[in-house]
Amino acid sequence: xxxxxxxxxxxxxxxxxxxxxxxxxxxxxxxxxxxxxxxxxxxxxxxxxxxxxxxxxxxxxxxxxxxxxxxxxxxxxxxxxxxxxxxxxxxxxxxxxxxxxxxxxxxxxxxxxxxxxxxxxxxxxxxxxxxxxxxxxxxxxxxxxxxxxxxxxxxxxxxxxxxxxxxxxxxxxxxxxxxxxxxxxxxxxxxxxxxxxxxxxxxxxxx
Numbered sequence: 045x046x047x048x049x050x051x052x053x054x055x056x057x058x059x060x061x062x063x064x065x066x067x068x069x070x071x072x073x074x075x076x077x078x079x080x081x082x083x084x085x086x087x088x089x090x091x092x093x094x095x096x097x098x099x100x101x102x103x104x105x106x107x108x109x110x111x112x113x114x115x116x117x118x119x120x121x122x123x124x125x126x127x128x129x130x131x132x133x134x135x136x137x138x139x140x141x142x143x144x145x146x147x148x149x150x151x152x153x154x155x156x157x158x159x160x161x162x163x164x165x166x167x168x169x170x171x172x173x174x175x176x177x178x179x180x181x182x183x184x185x186x187x188x189x190x191x192x193x194x195x196x197x198x199x200x201x202x203x204x205x206x207x208x209x210x211x212x213x214x215x216x217x218x219x220x221x222x223x224x225x226x227x228x229x230x231x232x233x234x235x236x237x238x239x240x241x242x243x244x245x246x247x248x249x250x251x
Contacts, residue, residue: 126219132174133215136167141235144208160190176218182211205232
């Protein structure tokens with residue numbers, strides 16, 4: 045109890061100190077502004093007006109430079125993150141393409157399931173670092189389909205591929221692509237040869 049009471053007293057004391065510092069900073073700023081303004085009033089108007097104008101211009105330039113540097117820094121960080129995202133997604137998709145080709149024939153066995161489980165464990169922490177929220181949501185949905193579905197379900201392979209197709213669109217959207225003209229499985233068909241047969245044998249409404 046004594047320790048808790050001391051903690052509360054210390055917290056109140058620190059808050060009072062912070063408020064006091066803010067008050068004195070504000071008061072000091074006011075006095076400085078007043079001093080400068082009175083100095084300008086004592087000057088001849090022919091000198092004061094250009095001096096005030098130059099001061100305002102200097103302040104605007106300084107603020108513009110500060111804001112510009114902050115924006116440049118943000119753009120630089122964003123570009124670095126984009127580069128790292130692209131590198132991660134490239135590795136992510138290359139590894140997944142090998143697994144997806146194994147389940148594209150509508151088979152799903154324990155060996156494939158173990159490969160998916162091991163890969164999801166390996167990539168989860170990278171998704172936390174580089175994946176956008178929509179990508180993480182759809183990837184979580186992909187894992188849920190695998191974990192919650194019956195392994196003997198004949199349509200499980202189709203469900204996994206369909207959800208992964210959605211994931212691919214989210215990845216491309218995050219990287220700035222506009223895919224309005226692309227439809228279901230158009231992305232997967234780039235490296236899964238029998239995707240057309242799979243689409244015909246498993247209508248989307250039967251998902």
